Amino acid sequence: MTGLPQGLDGNIAGSELFAPNLERRHLVGKIFSTLCLIGTSLGLILLAVLLSRTFVQATTHLNWGFISSYPSQMNPSAAGIRSPLLGSLCILVYTILFSVPVGVGAAVYLEEYAPQNRFTKLLELNIANLAGVPSVVYGILGLGLFVRLMGLGRVVLAGSLTMALVILPVIIVAAREAIRAVPKSLREASYGLGATKWQTVWNHVLPNAIPGILTGVIIAVSRAIGDSASLLIIGALTFITFDPKFLEWGGLTSQFTVLPLQIFFWIGLPQEAFKELAASGIIVLMVLLLSLNAIAIIIRNKYSHLN
Amino acid sequence: MPITDSKTGLSMRQALSRDASRDLRGQLIATAMMLCAAFCIVVTIGIVFVLLETSVQFFTDPLFADIGYLQKTTRELASSAGLSGSELGDVLRIAVDTRERTIEKIAEAIPNLNPGQFNDALQQNFDAATDAERFRTTVSTAFSRFFLDNRWTPLFASKRFGIWPLINGTLLVTVVAMLVATPLGLMTAIYLGLYAPKRVSAFLRPMVELLAGVPTVVYGFFALIYVTPIIKGIVPDTSIFNAASAGIMMGLMILPTVGSISLDAITSVPRALHNGAYGLGATKMEVATKVVVPAAISGIAASVILGISRAVGETMIVTIAAGQRPILYNGDGLVDTLGIVANPFQSIATMTAYIAQVSLGDAPYGSIEYETLFAVGLVLFAMTLTMNVVSRTIASRIREEYE
Numbered sequence: 261m262t263g264l265p266q267g268l269d270g271n272i273a274g275s276e277l278f279a280p281n282l283e284r285r286h287l288v289g290k291i292f293s294t295l296c297l298i299g300t301s302l303g304l305i306l307l308a309v310l311l312s313r314t315f316v317q318a319t320t321h322l323n324w325g326f327i328s329s330y331p332s333q334m335n336p337s338a339a340g341i342r343s344p345l346l347g348s349l350c351i352l353v354y355t356i357l358f359s360v361p362v363g364v365g366a367a368v369y370l371e372e373y374a375p376q377n378r379f380t381k382l383l384e385l386n387i388a389n390l391a392g393v394p395s396v397v398y399g400i401l402g403l404g405l406f407v408r409l410m411g412l413g414r415v416v417l418a419g420s421l422t423m424a425l426v427i428l429p430v431i432i433v434a435a436r437e438a439i440r441a442v443p444k445s446l447r448e449a450s451y452g453l454g455a456t457k458w459q460t461v462w463n464h465v466l467p468n469a470i471p472g473i474l475t476g477v478i479i480a481v482s483r484a485i486g487d488s489a490s491l492l493i494i495g496a497l498t499f500i501t502f503d504p505k506f507l508e509w510g511g512l513t514s515q516f517t518v519l520p521l522q523i524f525f526w527i528g529l530p531q532e533a534f535k536e537l538a539a540s541g542i543i544v545l546m547v548l549l550l551s552l553n554a555i556a557i558i559i560r561n562k563y564s565h566l567n
Numbered sequence: 568m569p570i571t572d573s574k575t576g577l578s579m580r581q582a583l584s585r586d587a588s589r590d591l592r593g594q595l596i597a598t599a600m601m602l603c604a605a606f607c608i609v610v611t612i613g614i615v616f617v618l619l620e621t622s623v624q625f626f627t628d629p630l631f632a633d634i635g636y637l638q639k640t641t642r643e644l645a646s647s648a649g650l651s652g653s654e655l656g657d658v659l660r661i662a663v664d665t666r667e668r669t670i671e672k673i674a675e676a677i678p679n680l681n682p683g684q685f686n687d688a689l690q691q692n693f694d695a696a697t698d699a700e701r702f703r704t705t706v707s708t709a710f711s712r713f714f715l716d717n718r719w720t721p722l723f724a725s726k727r728f729g730i731w732p733l734i735n736g737t738l739l740v741t742v743v744a745m746l747v748a749t750p751l752g753l754m755t756a757i758y759l760g761l762y763a764p765k766r767v768s769a770f771l772r773p774m775v776e777l778l779a780g781v782p783t784v785v786y787g788f789f790a791l792i793y794v795t796p797i798i799k800g801i802v803p804d805t806s807i808f809n810a811a812s813a814g815i816m817m818g819l820m821i822l823p824t825v826g827s828i829s830l831d832a833i834t835s836v837p838r839a840l841h842n843g844a845y846g847l848g849a850t851k852m853e854v855a856t857k858v859v860v861p862a863a864i865s866g867i868a869a870s871v872i873l874g875i876s877r878a879v880g881e882t883m884i885v886t887i888a889a890g891q892r893p894i895l896y897n898g899d900g901l902v903d904t905l906g907i908v909a910n911p912f913q914s915i916a917t918m919t920a921y922i923a924q925v926s927l928g929d930a931p932y933g934s935i936e937y938e939t940l941f942a943v944g945l946v947l948f949a950m951t952l953t954m955n956v957v958s959r960t961i962a963s964r965i966r967e968e969y970e
Contacts, residue, residue, distance in 0.1 A: 300759065306819065383604050388955075392952070401610075403940075
């Protein structure tokens with residue numbers, strides 16, 4: 261036996277070592293690519309089927325009365341989502357107030373100011389780790405720190421502070437990307453005209469980064485609307501039949517509930533009628549989320565030519 | 568030639584940076600922004616502090632001193648009564664909680680002993696110990712109960728604190744979720760990365776990522792209302808709350824995580840590798856499966872690990888659809904050891920579901936139930952953090968390889 265395989269003696273087509281067998285291989289390839297396409301769309305199809313079944317189950321409740329009346333434990337046919345929906349909005353407003361300034365500030369620091377040193381590395385590592393912490397752990401933090409240690413109780417302030425911590429890493433990551441996408445030439449032109457660093461950041465970098473930051477904030481907000489684990493842990497699952505006060509001082513210290521938790525509560529009740537209520541709540545929640553996502557995509561497309 | 572200031576001889580850049588540092592307002596703002604960034608470190612410290620503080624209270628709870636001395640007394644009395652081997656083990660297995668009945672049962676199981684005598688011996692043992700000894704007993708008992716017991720019943724009269732059934736439940740749901748998410752995610756990544764035309768992938772990628780944006784409470788509803796009846800049609804023994812339906816929906820939720828990080832790994836495989844394989848006469852599928860996927864395997868592994876970490880931390884789906892019963896039974900028999908139970912059609916409880924259950928029940932501050940919430944939270948935090956760090960290490964290694 262020589263060390264060379266038999267096929268290398270010049271008679272390639274006739275050797276057994278190299279059998280192109282192309283037809284079969286292309287057929288297998290075609291099956292494979294179809295399988296991958298099916299795998300890609302399977303999840304989406306499943307989601308569409310499940311959502312449409314939910315929609316069918318929800319139809320009896322989907323009217324203005326469902327939005328405008330309070331939840332009821334006695335009478336499912338008259339129950340609505342007024343207080344949870346307003347509660348969700350209220351939590352969102354305060355969450356954005358707390359988390360966006362801090363998040364954007366951190367992003368500007370990391371992108372524009374931070375020197376290349378160990379502290380910056382530590383900050384970046386830390387933010388990446390925070391993004392991976394499950395929201396239930398933030399809930400425990402909120403329970404231990406805001407509700408018990410600071411004695412706030414299970415109120416809007418504790419809820420929105422907790423939620424602000426949940427979405428803070430999301431906002432920082434999105435804002436950093438938006439700031440990084442602002443072209444260097446803009447900054448250099450501003451410096452060239454004698455602007456200071458802060459003037460450059462405030463007058464040129466931030467205005468150009470705003471569409472990107474806005475997209476990130478909307479995505480973070482849609483996460484905050486759907487996230488219920490953290491608020492469940494701090495004890496927001498209460499039966500509320502009054503509107504949260506948005507702009508009064510009492511607003512921060514009033515009890516609240518949010519839409520996903522109301523849905524969770526309805527799923528847990530044994531009667532079939534409450535399952536229909538849950539389905540209707542889910543449709544409202546999904547419509548909210550999808551429109552938020554659509555807005556984010558529109559903003560991204562509209563301003564993407566700038567970068 | 569760099570432009571220089573005629574008076575000071577500084578370069579443009581130096582002059583500008585000097586101006587910037589003179590700008591006091593700018594400096595104050597920069598400091599404020601640094602504080603914003605440093606706030607994230609405060610959050611991390613806060614999480615660790617809150618979890619550790621109450622977990623320490625849990626592991627030093629006086630309840631464990633009681634159990635520790637109960638076990639010690641039982642062992643002493645049983646061996647002086649001549650019990651050994653499996654008999655001794657059986658008696659010790661009774662001495663795991665502090666109810667009145669437990670002491671009666673132990674006294675019954677040991678020959679020639681009445682509960683009164685046992686109580687006297689117990690009291691004597693307890694009083695004879697110094698504070699340091701008692702502390703050591705408390706902590707060692709707490710750790711052995713927490714990690715080695717096979718029952719998790721802190722909310723019952725017979726309180727037992729073995730976290731293994733919760734971890735077992737978590738792993739069970741996670742395995743089901745990954746069985747769904749890994750193949751689908753990988754197929755998605757291969758299709759979007761190698762096959763899809765640009766327009767199709769620009770449309771499909773955000774759609775697939777939408778799966779991760781669906782609120783978890785919605786997935787929980789799907790699992791309980793729609794998926795469970797289907798599974799029940801196939802496997803009639805399935806209970807209403809089960810790990811399988813929760814796991815399948817969780818798999819859908821994690822699919823984009825696995826898919827998009829795998830996709831990044833696949834697209835970062837250099838074009839030259841593809842072309843080399845094509846040049847050798849490989850078909851597209853052979854390039855995908857024999858060249859690109861093996862080359863991207865560490866990125867794919869990173870995505871799977873990150874997916875597992877998401878699954879472990881997920882709360883609402885399992886709370887709604889997987890049940891609240893820590894694993895007790897394997898088939899028909901009671902679980903007696905720390906073995907793994909792998910039947911996904913039964914009702915289970917995960918760590919996160921337990922945390923949710925306790926907070927729903929409004930455990931009073933300072934009670935042992937309240938403390939268990941933080942101990943379980945600490946284990947959960949440690950697990951997810953480890954997996955995130957491992958995943959990121961693997962992912963950054965592959966980036967260095969190709970860039």
